[in-house]
Amino acid sequence: MSEALVFYSKADSADEWISALRPHLPDLEMRVAPDVGDPLDVHYAVVWKPPQGFFVPFTNLKLVVNLGAGVDALVSRTDLPDLPVTRLSDPHMSRMMASFVLMSVLRHARDIPAFEKAQREKRWNYVHPRMAGDIKVGVLGLGELGSAAVLELSLQGFDVRGWSRTQKRLPGIDCRAGMDALPQFLSECEILVVMLPLTRDTHHLINAERLALLPQGAKFINVARGPIVDEPALIAALQSGHISEATLDVFEHEPLPQDSPLWGMENVLITPHLASVAIPRTAAAQVAQNIHRVRSGEPVLNRVDPGRGY
Incomplete structure (x- = not known):
């Protein structure tokens, strides 16, 4: 079974994010929703406001990365599995x-x-x-x-x-x-x-x-x-x-x-919600760092507490 990352965001360029992530994670297969392939391969999700039910097929998911500092749209969901969720801190x-x-x-x-x-x-x-x-x-x-x-x-x-x-x-x-x-x-x-x-x-x-x-x-x-x-x-x-x-x-x-x-x-x-946005080339390293930490059994950085909402 291959190990894959799935990307979803309607507000961000998938190509930019995949290009920025690939040098840090050369052995990880990158997939862009809805072309997720076998959902059992997906261990990591990098997302911004995915649709309800998005996480249900990914039963081997180990980490969710929120593409931003605000996580209110993520922690209020009913389909979010009980696993580490991190926010960007760039x-x-x-x-x-x-x-x-x-x-x-x-x-x-x-x-x-x-x-x-x-x-x-x-x-x-x-x-x-x-x-x-x-x-x-x-x-x-x-x-x-x-x-x-x-x-x-x-x-x-x-x-x-x-x-x-x-x-x-x-x-x-x-x-x-x-x-x-x-x-x-x-x-x-x-x-x-x-x-x-x-x-x-x-x-x-x-x-x-x-x-x-x-x-x-x-x-x-x-x-x-x-x-x-x-x-x-x-x-x-x-x-x-x-x-x-x-x-x-x-x-x-x-x-x-x-x-x-x-x-x-x-x-x-x-202004149209643009005061601060995630920049792939500068934020990709911290996404990769948390994936490496999950792989090695270490606690992730910038973990979200769903109970507090941030």
């Missing part, structure tokens, strides 16, 4: 995310939407810049990507604080933890960046009540998962002006439906 993904968050924060901090509007109206509109240190930025979620973003914002001189479910310690960062600390945290954020994993506990965590805790005219950035935010409540806050601007990379339903009011809002920037 420094290039962290840098890509940190740069997108920095761009988004700078765009709001330097009043770029106001200048874009003035340009469309052929109107000279001077807005005096504020010092970064006078602008309070909060990051919800201090995992690998959130921590990288917080440190980048701090490096640029912003008055940064972070919040997480459990206490974290980051150099020079005011780190808060726990639900009791969340109201005060939100009340201090002129610019809020959502970077939490999507779990049962974080679904609609940012609802109308918590949006109301933000200062009047706050800016809102979501680069995590759409369902963490109650989208109708966010739309209402944007329409009322309580949230003055938003940068949204993720949504409750993707692609964003054509009839969403968000499309027509001049104070909203919409």
